[in-house]
Amino acid sequence: MPGIFPSEHSLGCRIEGIDLSKPLNHYDESLIIDAFGRFGVVCFPNQVLGPAQHKAFASRFGSLEINVAAGPYTVPNHPEVMILSNETIDGKPVGLGDAGQDWHTDMSYSTTIAFLNVLYALRVPRRNGTALGDTEFLDMCAAYEDLPHGIKKEIEDLTATHDFDKFWSKMVSLPGSKRKPLSDEQRAAKPPVSHPLVLHHPISKRKALYCNVGYVTRIDNISETESDKLLQFLFRHQLKEEFKYAHSWTEGDVLAWDNLWTMHNAKADYKATEIRSMWRCQTMADRIFL
Ligand code: OGA
Numbered sequence: 001m002p003g004i005f006p007s008e009h010s011l012g013c014r015i016e017g018i019d020l021s022k023p024l025n026h027y028d029e030s031l032i033i034d035a036f037g038r039f040g041v042v043c044f045p046n047q048v049l050g051p052a053q054h055k056a057f058a059s060r061f062g063s064l065e066i067n068v069a070a071g072p073y074t075v076p077n078h079p080e081v082m083i084l085s086n087e088t089i090d091g092k093p094v095g096l097g098d099a100g101q102d103w104h105t106d107m108s109y110s111t112t113i114a115f116l117n118v119l120y121a122l123r124v125p126r127r128n129g130t131a132l133g134d135t136e137f138l139d140m141c142a143a144y145e146d147l148p149h150g151i152k153k154e155i156e157d158l159t160a161t162h163d164f165d166k167f168w169s170k171m172v173s174l175p176g177s178k179r180k181p182l183s184d185e186q187r188a189a190k191p192p193v194s195h196p197l198v199l200h201h202p203i204s205k206r207k208a209l210y211c212n213v214g215y216v217t218r219i220d221n222i223s224e225t226e227s228d229k230l231l232q233f234l235f236r237h238q239l240k241e242e243f244k245y246a247h248s249w250t251e252g253d254v255l256a257w258d259n260l261w262t263m264h265n266a267k268a269d270y271k272a273t274e275i276r277s278m279w280r281c282q283t284m285a286d287r288i289f290l
């Protein structure tokens, strides 16, 4: 019988006793889906996975994305498994070195949004025995519930525009960035899209604030001034410390998070010589809403 160990925060739990390298049985599958709705961020420690097993697990919850930014950074013959790493071999980066290094929600810029991100930790940077490179999360159900009543009413039927290029261009502009501006093909593959600001969570049935400072550029159908004012409020509100939870990594962790009600940030507190390597599969929300 698997054991679920909740964190002390509203987000985060550990599930022990499930070997993700084996096909999931239906009991474990529904236990895990329930955990996404209750805890948002789920860690499965001590896993040993190959890319095919990683994909098999992640694809139990929806289709897998081949990321438009993956470029050369995928596991050979497994384009759905992207490599996140700051390691270089013969001067060449082996993975995307700065993935997720600011607050965002994965793939909110996509017509079909992401349900999960499933990361498998291969190497974790450590200094004096302390793990670095935490992934931090924010609880967007708590953020929604904490909104003033007037704002809840105001945003109830509003949509916002999400643009992949907002986060990407910001990363490109940082000193030392190895990213190139998006190509015309990448831009065409992921044009700006609109989504409702309030998401009804398909598992918990709670409402979540589906707005993230990483990708949202505009609230639709109101004036630019009103949009700027409301976004300034929502961005400040959603980053409050009280909504925050951090995952400290250990090699062999599989961390799967529900993007429908969380935001996250990869903490860049380690140096180029301190290697952090992960494999990543992204599961789209094309089945969870059915
Ligand atoms: C991502 C991401 C966070 C991390 O893969 O989308 O944000 O901690 N990663 O690596």
Ligand code: MN
Pocket (backbone or CB within 6 Å): 099, 100, 104, 105, 106, 117, 264
């Ligand atoms: Mn991310």
